Amino acid sequence: MAVSFVVVPEWQGSGSARAMRLVDGALAIREDLPPGATVTLDVPLEAGDREGTGIHRFSSLRLVRERFADAVAHLTDPVVLVGGDCAAEYGAVAHAVRRAGSAAPTIVWFDAHPDANGLESSPSGDFNGMVLRALADDGVIDAARIVLAGARSLDAAEDEWITENHVPLVRADRLTDPAALVAAIAATGATSVYLHIDVDVLDPAELRGIGDPEPFGVSAETLLAAIRAVRARFTLAGAGLTQYSPADEDSISDDAGTLLRIIGALACGGADTPAA
Numbered sequence: 408m409a410v411s412f413v414v415v416p417e418w419q420g421s422g423s424a425r426a427m428r429l430v431d432g433a434l435a436i437r438e439d440l441p442p443g444a445t446v447t448l449d450v451p452l453e454a455g456d457r458e459g460t461g462i463h464r465f466s467s468l469r470l471v472r473e474r475f476a477d478a479v480a481h482l483t484d485p486v487v488l489v490g491g492d493c494a495a496e497y498g499a500v501a502h503a504v505r506r507a508g509s510a511a512p513t514i515v516w517f518d519a520h521p522d523a524n525g526l527e528s529s530p531s532g533d534f535n536g537m538v539l540r541a542l543a544d545d546g547v548i549d550a551a552r553i554v555l556a557g558a559r560s561l562d563a564a565e566d567e568w569i570t571e572n573h574v575p576l577v578r579a580d581r582l583t584d585p586a587a588l589v590a591a592i593a594a595t596g597a598t599s600v601y602l603h604i605d606v607d608v609l610d611p612a613e614l615r616g617i618g619d620p621e622p623f624g625v626s627a628e629t630l631l632a633a634i635r636a637v638r639a640r641f642t643l644a645g646a647g648l649t650q651y652s653p654a655d656e657d658s659i660s661d662d663a664g665t666l667l668r669i670i671g672a673l674a675c676g677g678a679d680t681p682a683a
């Protein structure tokens with residue numbers, strides 16, 4: 408099955424000191440994508456303001472969401488978002504859900520963080536720590552169709568929300584057994600998946616350009632095997648690769664192979680590919 412890549416060099420969802428590097432990260436990944444299947448969104452560079460929402464830089468996030476919806480409206484293949492920050496997933500997941508119609512996909516969130524803070528509980532006010540919760544609270548997705556994979560940095564309110572909503576969490580050490588993840592997804596009753604990959608699901612030793620590194624993450628091999636196992640079993644509704652934040656050109660060349668393999672695992676093969 409073919410996919411369309413949409414590059415969204417957004418940083419405004421992140422309050423990290425290295426947030427602007429997310430723009431460089433998205434543009435670096437774009438270098439390896441097929442130009443004919445890739446669209447790059449025009450993202451404002453300025454921070455923007457809260458527009459009374461309490462969310463930092465919300466005006467820019469809103470603008471990107473609107474532009475994203477316009478850019479993907481005519482696309483028929485599943486969209487692979489290349490971020491930018493995790494906040495860009497709001498538009499990408501919304502599009503995948505709309506495209507899937509009545510067969511709602513399960514959202515598989517490969518990320519060191521669950522991004523499940525509400526506005527009141529967010530320690531940062533940055534939307535990249537709220538995006539998954541916002542999708543559920545806004546009714547775009549059902550919390551019963553979320554599986555967290557590799558999360559290991561949870562705020563207290565996120566922990567509560569996960570428990571209250573019975574959101575399954577497959578921890579990093581369990582991801583070495585892809586069958587455990589496949590079983591957790593199958594238990595949600597879905598036949599298709601949206602795969603969100605924040606590069607910080609990886610162990611910091613695996614990639615140089617991780618902006619919010621968290622120890623005890625998964626190896627690249629484990630992540631690739633998990634993605635392939637999920638792709639082999641479920642149809643791809645859409646995917647996102649986010650938060651790549653390279654410090655310099657050297658780290659981009661060191662990281663390129665790993666990123667390309669992740670892109671390949673997301674985009675190629677899978678349950679939806681007819682056997683040759």
Ligand SMILES: NC(=[NH2+])NCCC[C@H](N)C(=O)O
Pocket residue numbers: 493520522524529530531532533535536537562605619650
């Ligand atoms: N996708 C990320 N890098 N998220 C970081 C989130 C950090 C923290 N939990 C917050 O809500 O602000």
